[in-house]
Amino acid sequence: MNFPSKLIEDAVVEISKLPGIGKKSALRLVLHLLKREETQTQLLADALVAMRTKTSYCRKCHNISDDELCQICSSPRREQQIICVVEDTRDVLAIENTAQYKGLYHVLGGIISPLMGVGPNDLNIDSLLKRIEQADENEKVQEVILALSPTMEGDTTAFYLQKKLKAFPVKISTIARGIPIGGDLEYTDEVTLGRSILSRIAYE
Amino acid sequence: MNFPSKLIEDAVVEISKLPGIGKKSALRLVLHLLKREETQTQLLADALVAMRTKTSYCRKCHNISDDELCQICSSPRREQQIICVVEDTRDVLAIENTAQYKGLYHVLGGIISPLMGVGPNDLNIDSLLKRIEQADENEKVQEVILALSPTMEGDTTAFYLQKKLKAFPVKISTIARGIPIGGDLEYTDEVTLGRSILSRIAYE
Numbered sequence: 001m002n003f004p005s006k007l008i009e010d011a012v013v014e015i016s017k018l019p020g021i022g023k024k025s026a027l028r029l030v031l032h033l034l035k036r037e038e039t040q041t042q043l044l045a046d047a048l049v050a051m052r053t054k055t056s057y058c059r060k061c062h063n064i065s066d067d068e069l070c071q072i073c074s075s076p077r078r079e080q081q082i083i084c085v086v087e088d089t090r091d092v093l094a095i096e097n098t099a100q101y102k103g104l105y106h107v108l109g110g111i112i113s114p115l116m117g118v119g120p121n122d123l124n125i126d127s128l129l130k131r132i133e134q135a136d137e138n139e140k141v142q143e144v145i146l147a148l149s150p151t152m153e154g155d156t157t158a159f160y161l162q163k164k165l166k167a168f169p170v171k172i173s174t175i176a177r178g179i180p181i182g183g184d185l186e187y188t189d190e191v192t193l194g195r196s197i198l199s200r201i202a203y204e
Numbered sequence: 205m206n207f208p209s210k211l212i213e214d215a216v217v218e219i220s221k222l223p224g225i226g227k228k229s230a231l232r233l234v235l236h237l238l239k240r241e242e243t244q245t246q247l248l249a250d251a252l253v254a255m256r257t258k259t260s261y262c263r264k265c266h267n268i269s270d271d272e273l274c275q276i277c278s279s280p281r282r283e284q285q286i287i288c289v290v291e292d293t294r295d296v297l298a299i300e301n302t303a304q305y306k307g308l309y310h311v312l313g314g315i316i317s318p319l320m321g322v323g324p325n326d327l328n329i330d331s332l333l334k335r336i337e338q339a340d341e342n343e344k345v346q347e348v349i350l351a352l353s354p355t356m357e358g359d360t361t362a363f364y365l366q367k368k369l370k371a372f373p374v375k376i377s378t379i380a381r382g383i384p385i386g387g388d389l390e391y392t393d394e395v396t397l398g399r400s401i402l403s404r405i406a407y408e
Contacts, residue, residue, distance in 0.1 A: 002301075003297075004267055004268045004274060004297075005268045005269055005270045007270065008255060008293075010251045010254065011254070014251040015248065015252075018237075019236055020229070020232075025224070028223070028224075028294070029222050031293060033222075033252065033256055041253060041256035042256070044221070044222075045249035045250070045253045047214045048215055048248060049245060049246060049249045050214065050215070051234060051238070051245075052238065052242055054211055055209060055212065055238060064208045064238075065209055066211065070208060071208070089235060090235060092208070093207075093208075
């Protein structure tokens with residue numbers, strides 16, 4: 001593309017570094033901003049910089065938080081004995097939206113991926129083990145739920161965590177894998193269907 | 205969505221004001237930026253503000269330009285006698301990409317749309333008429349091509365321009381409407397097909 005202006009080109013190049021936005025979409029966004037008030041662009045830029053430079057993380061669960069302790073960790077209504085281990089903040093939001101979970105979280109900040117150069121030491125794993133080890137008597141962790149994506153990296157991370165967690169007297173579980181609610185048996189992939197037969201649930 | 209942080213929420217709200225980006229995509233972009241270097245966000249924000257505050261327009265054709273006169277208007281290799289009237293910069297880029305047009309442009313900066321409150325006075329129409337009127341002898345405009353989208357607003361704008369341009373001794377034309385190259389006759393909508401029959405081209 002032959003941009004009519006260096007400024008436009010710079011903006012397009014920076015925007016198209018974002019995932020899922022190509023050069024054409026980036027140009028559309030730039031022309032949209034040019035038509036709007038100057039303050040809108042300023043607000044957007046300020047919000048981005050503030051978000052990137054000032055966002056802090058909960059010292060307990062490593063979820064994004066404006067305070068030292070996040071709303072979930074500091075809530076007296078959450079069950080302190082269960083920790084759900086997730087990859088990132090989006091997973092916390094997704095699980096919170098179900099309104100089915102009342103325990104605490106632990107955000108790893110990624111998953112083990114040798115291809116991407118992410119090892120166990122790059123993740124918040126040590127702090128998880130410390131959290132279980134150093135818990136007060138009334139906050140003793142009884143169960144750790146591994147809620148990681150059912151991918152190779154997710155499974156590797158879950159396997160690593162399982163090994164590490166065996167040293168503690170906690171129940172370790174994982175979220176159920178199977179056919180999605182409303183899913184069609186016929187169109188489910190073989191791996192999922194195979195697993196759902198192996199881990200079948202007995203009627204009580 | 206229950207955001208874990210006001211900063212994140214602000215950034216998501218500002219990003220999702222952009223066309224075609226919802227709150228979920230905005231959150232994905234925010235978390236992506238959080239994982240990247242701080243400089244990337246800073247560069248993006250700076251590029252956006254610079255683009256919005258410093259972009260200027262060619263004084264002749266109103267296309268985006270870093271200089272007072274854009275590259276196309278100042279090029280001696282372009283035909284000065286033909287002006288192609290378009291809605292915005294994207295259309296200029298699209299036509300330039302075809303490499304089929306060697307004349308000049310005139311960017312209206314929008315199209316007449318009573319619903320959106322855009323009237324003829326909000327567009328660069330007066331300057332187009334002045335351009336034709338005040339042209340030097342060797343730059344006399346001979347043809348004005350109306351290259352507007354074949355929508356109701358585009359047709360309204362074209363109709364308005366036609367009326368205004370009749371006062372000048374210039375040829376007025378519009379880009380051909382018809383079946384797209386490679387398009388399938390069977391699947392072409394009735395309006396396009398009907399128009400393509402009415403404005404059939406005789407073999408020479």
